[in-house]
Amino acid sequence: MREFFKKRETTLLILIAVMLLLIVSQAPSFVSPENILRIINDTSILIMVSIGQFMVILTGGIDLSVASIIGFSGMAASMMNQYFPEMPIVFILFAGVGIGTVLGLFNGILIAYGKVPPIITTLGTMSIFRGFTFVLSKGQWVTAHEMTESYMHIPHGTFLGVSSLIWVGVVVSLVMYYFMKYVKTGREIYAIGGNKVAALFVGVKENKINIIVYSLVGMLSGLAGVMWTARYAAAVNETAIGFELFTVAACVLGGVNIAGGSGGVAGVILGALFLGILTNALPVVHLSPFYQLGLQGVVILGAMIVNSVSEKRNEKKLLNRRLQ
Amino acid sequence: MRKILILLLVLMITATFSFAAGQKEADQDSPLKIVLLVKSLGNGFFEAVADGGKEAAAELGNVESIYMGPSASTAEGQIEIIETLIAQQVDGIAISANDRDALIPVTRKAMKAGIKVISFDSGINVGGRIVDLVPSVEELIGRQQVQLIAELTDYKGQIGIVSSTSQATNQNAWIKWMYEEIKDPKYKDMELVEVAYGDDASDKSYREAVGLMQKYPGLAGIISPTTIGILASAKAIEDEGMEGKVQLTGLGLPSEMQHYIENGTSGQMALWNPIDLGYTSTFILEALITGKVAGNEGDKIDAGRMGTIEIGKDGKAVMGTPFVFNKDNIAKFAVMF
Amino acid sequence: MSKDEKNTISSKSLVDSSRLVDESGWRIRLVSMVTRWEFILLILLVMEVLIFSNLTPHFLNTFNLLNTTFTFSEKAILALPMIFIILSGDIDISVAGIMALSSFAMGYASTQGVGTTGLVFVGLGVGVLAGLFNGLLVTGLDMPAIAVTLASMTLFRGISQAVLEDQAYTKYPEGFGYFGQGYIGDSIVPFELILFLVLAVIMGFVLHKTTYGRKLYAIGNSSSASKFSGIAVNRIRLFNFILNGLFSGIAAVLLTSRIGSTRPNIATGFELEVITLVVLGGVSITGGKGNIFGVVLAIFLLGYLKFGMGLLNISGKVMIITTGALLIIAVLIPALMDTLKARNKLKNQKNSEVILQI
Structure with a gap:
């Protein structure tokens, strides 16, 4: 366990520290407690969905439709709130989560029983779900005055001085951490991605795992959809476009093997935080806005290279020790 | 196998083009x-x-x-x-x-x-x-944006802009005129500090608006000449508790901005019909x-x-x-x- | 029936179905032909042509059918090297980023007074360099291709944005417009289309008639087995990425010429469309399976589908739903057919067993 922690998360922690130092030299107030909370708040949605993406990648798959699920369930929940303002918020929250789960289940069924490769399924449903968002909304947005106060309040309520959005992120992280580490199904997800043949031999049901994993990522995306639209008090048709690549990037940065089988929830959270800090810092530091995109590319690529090189060194060390 | 496929394809293409040669279209009475x-x-x-x-x-x-x-x-x-x-x-x-x-x-x-x-x-x-x-004339739109924010901030303070993408040509043209307008002596106490790009995405626009308020603690106003930008900026101002301290104007759709105009987060904004x-x-x-x-x-x-x-x-x-x-x-x- | 019994039975049927049977019967041959991916694509294409020509008089029109290839020729050209990349188990999502960088370089060179020929070399050269950059990271540092190209696509586009800012390059030499707007001689055949067809023939030849092509299949099926049998796996993968860079450069020349200008957001979103084409063409995303014929069919299928729907003024939202559904269905049908085929095989197998017993 300690070995494992050393390998992945430490490198990333060091990278985050270096990045923070660089930012602070530009904008000292960036590491104030309020601002740290603000960044975590801003990154909570990314963390939730990235954990879902992580489980999918563990099985050797990928889900490119997460952003479209966020868009659709967010739009659906907002429209429910708009047309039935009397409807209890809890119900809308569950409806949004439920819609996300159903969309994820749809992916899962195609992948498990239709034998359609994950990347193709989700590339297809990415367009389909987005298209249906347009159809559902008839091209219109739902904005602040069409939402009820209590809907917009969902991510903003505070408990112990911390926003409910952060709490949701924390709860999701803890539950998923426990699930992946101590629950049988969680271990089976690792098994499928690590060595499929061996996993099937010991009785892991691949179809069941696929259905669970894609439904879960759908569920988390559905939750993210409600949070997203409530937080920005706007449900637009393009909500979260391009977000799927951020979730994949968070996983890769967090040391998840893109071919499946290895990685951990903690790493993914750190990976997401890394991206969150970066995207929050870029507008604050005194730098031409035109450099943002390029700098983002350089930093992510650099972090990936450092990650990969240090991992290789660790592997070599481990191998040498074993040989001795 | 492959031969059959190729043959079929060639046949189809020939058929297509021979059909096509005969096609001609002429209906004058249709609208x-x-x-x-x-x-x-x-x-x-x-x-x-x-x-x-x-x-x-x-x-x-x-x-x-x-x-x-x-x-x-x-x-x-x-x-x-x-x-x-x-x-x-x-x-x-x-x-x-x-x-x-x-x-x-x-x-x-x-x-x-x-x-x-x-x-x-x-x-x-x-x-x-x-x-x-x-x-409207680009010049007029740009100049009017500065006039609107000046009225809200009493002709004082630093102003930031949250635009759409950096490649949006009409936004860029208006921003150019904003920089022209603010040269007028009556704005001598005002300064356009920065143009940020929210890329017409709610999350990025929100982050850029928050970034402006952090970077310039004394920020007096934000101009956002784009619909998603002004919505996200309004929300950011509200969430940061800066209503009244940071003024907001821009170009927005009334049906989408009603909430923020009515609660005063944005005192006034413009748009054409x-x-x-x-x-x-x-x-x-x-x-x-x-x-x-x-x-x-x-x-x-x-x-x-x-x-x-x-x-x-x-x-x-x-x-x-x-x-x-x-x-x-x-x-x-x-x-x- | 206990759980264990069920397992043994299913594994027995698995063995049965994979046993060799006499496959020369005409019925079996017919079934295997009809279930060939390319055949399904061809049927879909024919259906599409029939349906659209019934619905609108503008579809079956030589000029229109040729002219509309302008809208998908660049993506078609990008799909060719992507076949190689995906076949050997990699992926490249930075193609649109490379195009932006390459187009930016051409725009800059043009402001420095470089002529048409020079611009083409600049465009292709930058493409090759960008491809080399990806390839070196993937093979040299042994990083996953999706991770590398995910980051480099931001980087490449970011570079052009950093320099170009909110400006655009709009001045290109007179003759430069030919590549993306010109026709072959006085005909109505676009230059882009012919270039694509020529490149497709060349790439098809390399893929299906040379050892290089065979090695790609080998790597895709088992990278480690290929390594052990003496194939320079990494050198081939590196070359694939360079090739992909080169073709992205070609696509950049064509698109820049077609729209006569360069902005950092040029070709946004092309990468997913290109991957869709390759996958719809029957190339297995896990590598090792597919051919060029299917991809070429997929290119025309999707290109004319969009064109036909456009003629009917079908809304863009319906279009993206249709493309998404088509992608899934086109993979779902053969998968279901495979199950059918296996069942058929099993039946034959059982029949032959009976004969043997007699």
Whole structure:
């Protein structure tokens, strides 16, 4: 366990520290407690969905439709709130989560029983779900005055001085951490991605795992959809476009093997935080806005290279020790 | 196996082309097909433009108004659509362009094929269209934005801008005029500190607005001349508890901004009427197609309830001054667009 | 029936179905032909042509059918090297980023007074360099291709944005417009289309008639087995990425020429469309399976589908739903057919067993 922690998360922690130092030299107030909370708040949605993406990648798959699920369930929940303002918020929250789960289940069924490769399924449903968002909304947005106060309040309520959005992120992280580490199904997800043949031999049901994993990522995306639209008090048709690549990037940065089988929830959270800090810092530091995109590319690529090189060194060390 | 496939393909292609040779199309009595091609689908502003087009078509009688747009706002997507419009020989296209240069080759091709092309809202450069219907003069829009924020901040303080993408040509043109306007001595206590780009995404615009407030603790106001940008900025100001300290203006759709205008987060903002834009564009195209005018400088076009539109230098036609929305009138317009 | 019994039975049927049977019967041959991916694509293409020509008089028109290839030729050209990349188990999502960088370089060179020929070399050269950059990271540092190209696509586009800012390059030499707007001689055949067809023939030849092509299949099926049998796996993968860079450069020349200008957001979103084409063409995303014929069919299928729907003024939102559904269905049908085929095989197998017993 300690070995494992050393390998992945430490490198990333060091990278985050270096990045923070660089930012602070530009904008000292960036590491104030309020601002740290603000960044975590801003990154909570990314963390939730990235954990879902992580489980999918563990099985050797990928889900490119997460952003479209966020868009659709967010739009659906907002429209429910708009047309039935009397409807209890809890119900809308569950409806949004439920819609996300159903969309994820749809992916899962195609992948498990239709034998359609994950990347193709989700590339297809990415367009389909987005298209249906347009159809559902008839091209219109739902904005602040069409939402009820209590809907917009969902991510903003505070408990112990911390926003409910952060709490949701924390709860999701803890539950998923426990699930992946101590629950049988969680271990089976690792098994499928690590060595499929061996996993099937010991009785892991691949179809069941696929259905669970894609439904879960759908569920988390559905939750993210409600949070997203409530937080920005706007449900637009393009909500979260391009977000799927951020979730994949968070996983890769967090040391998840893109071919499946290895990685951990903690790493993914750190990976997401890394991206969150970066995207929050870029507008604050005194730098031409035109450099943002390029700098983002350089930093992510650099972090990936450092990650990969240090991992290789660790592997070599481990191998040498074993040989001795 | 492969041989059979290739044979089939060749057969099919030959059949296709021999069929095609005989095709010819001639129906004179069908209504004029006028297309409103917008930047992207799923935007309330352009949905309202489409309503204007339909209204004009109903008044003119001989016009079929078609509403088209790519699903993402790219020039490439618009070009694909224009190619199919050339193929089906529509009569006129009015375009709100994603790129004022990239569309020129294909719109030239359309005009060569006898289609009348005009641009509206977000223009195409000279040579790529006959008329460019601007909702208002770029200069006027830019200058007015500074005047609006100055009124809100009592002509004092630092002002930041949250724009859409850095490639959005009309936003860039307005921002250029904002920098001109603020040179006026009456703004001597004001400063435009930075242009941030929210890329028309709610999360990035929100982050950029928060970034501006952090970077400039004494920030007095934000100008956001784009619909998603102004919405996200309003929310950011509210969440940071800066209502009243950081003023907000920009260009926004009343139906989308009603909440923030009414609660004072944004004291006032401007916009032109998208319904009128679609309406006027359709009238201009109808006049060009039927040959009532050629589209030269000085030509006058009767545009129904909008009165007479005159074509100026470089084919520019101007609709009017942007309308200012505030607490008192927002509810009235919110039900319209 | 206990759980264990069920397992043994299913594994027995698995063995049965994979046993060799006499496959020369005409019925079996017919079934295997009809279930060939390319055949399904061809049927879909024919259906599409029939349907659209019934719905609109503008579809079956030589000029229109040729002219509309302008809208998908660049993506078609990008799909060719992507076949190689995906076949050997990699992926490249930075192609649109490379195009932006390459187009930016051409725009800059053009402001420096470089002529048409020079611009083409600049465009292709930058493409090759960008491809080399990706390839070196993937093979040299042994990083996953999706991770590398995910980051480099931001980087490449970011570079052009950093320099170009909110400006655009709009001045290109007179003759430069030919590549993306010109026709072959006085005909109505676009230059882009012919270039694509020529490149497709060349790439098809390399893929299906040379050892290089065979090695790609080998790597895709088992990278480690290929390594052990003496194939320079990494060198081939590196070359694939360079090739992909080169073709992205070609696509950049064509697109820049077609729209006569360069902005940092040029070709946004092309990468997913290109991957869709390759996958729809029957190339297995896990590598090792597919051919060029299917991809070429997929290119025309999707290109004319969009064109046909555009002619009918079908809204963009319906279009993206249709493309997404088509992608899934086109993979779902053969997968279901495979199950059918296996069942058929099993039946034959059982029949032959009976004969043997007699």
